[in-house]
Amino acid sequence: MTDTNLILSYPENGKNIRTIYRNEEVFFCLADVVQILAEQNTKLAADEKKQGLGGLTKALLDSLDPDEKYFVPEINLTHLQDSQFVSQPGLFRIILRDNSPACKKFQRWVFHDVLPSLQKFGTYPPPSVPQGSDVKKAVMLLLDEIEERERLERETRERFLVTERKLNELSERLSETESQPAYGIVYMSVERHSEGELRDARELQHIQGWCIKICAEEGYSSRKVIVDGKECITFPEIVLTKAKKQIAEI
Numbered sequence: 001m002t003d004t005n006l007i008l009s010y011p012e013n014g015k016n017i018r019t020i021y022r023n024e025e026v027f028f029c030l031a032d033v034v035q036i037l038a039e040q041n042t043k044l045a046a047d048e049k050k051q052g053l054g055g056l057t058k059a060l061l062d063s064l065d066p067d068e069k070y071f072v073p074e075i076n077l078t079h080l081q082d083s084q085f086v087s088q089p090g091l092f093r094i095i096l097r098d099n100s101p102a103c104k105k106f107q108r109w110v111f112h113d114v115l116p117s118l119q120k121f122g123t124y125p126p127p128s129v130p131q132g133s134d135v136k137k138a139v140m141l142l143l144d145e146i147e148e149r150e151r152l153e154r155e156t157r158e159r160f161l162v163t164e165r166k167l168n169e170l171s172e173r174l175s176e177t178e179s180q181p182a183y184g185i186v187y188m189s190v191e192r193h194s195e196g197e198l199r200d201a202r203e204l205q206h207i208q209g210w211c212i213k214i215c216a217e218e219g220y221s222s223r224k225v226i227v228d229g230k231e232c233i234t235f236p237e238i239v240l241t242k243a244k245k246q247i248a249e250i
Contacts, residue, residue: 008114008124010036012105020085026118027070027085030060040102064090116142167209187223187234210243211235
């Protein structure tokens with residue numbers, strides 16, 4: 001299907017955001033989004049030192065999964081960052097990380113105005129419709145659906161934090177009660193054992209959680225060590241191997 005290129009004008013400052021509408025999904029130019037948020041916030045970092053927009057754009061891109069990015073070289077060959085677009089889930093992940101007043105306004109504009117219009121009509125702003133029409137009712141239903149998705153995403157984040165806290169508490173108890181490791185047992189961290197294999201922090205925590213579970217069920221011990229000034233949990237190599245095998249079998 002042919003791409004539809006749309007220019008969205010952000011009402012807070014009149015800045016434009018380039019988008020591509022393809023197969024009922026919207027892709028946003030990340031450089032445009034970053035520039036708008038940067039200009040709307042009084043500072044970009046806690047130390048009050050501004051980061052270049054190119055560096056900030058690259059950092060945000062690196063935090064996204066491959067299927068949340070969309071490279072469009074024909075848009076602008078002069079500035080590489082202008083050719084980087086993000087999908088709707090990718091945009092959500094970026095703007096939900098920022099709780100500043102400026103970003104909250106931007107979130108509301110995207111969730112309540114832009115996406116309902118693009119998904120329903122394929123354009124923004126939406127065409128004028130009579131009060132009480134079926135189209136208006138459909139738009140309102142779509143807004144309700146987006147708000148429900150926001151709520152579910154918040155609940156998912158909260159559950160993830162609870163699970164992470166429980167894993168840390170269990171790890172603390174195992175470390176406190178462990179005996180000295182037997183001679184010949186090789187202890188390794190998840191990062192070292194999976195060097196070059198881990199995709200993100202969630203996968204690391206997933207493997208680590210299985211290792212803690214195996215230690216608790218089968219009587220293995222874990223160890224805490226200091227690596228580069230940071231505390232790190234290590235497990236017997238056999239536990240790491242078992243955890244990966246059990247995850248693969250799920």
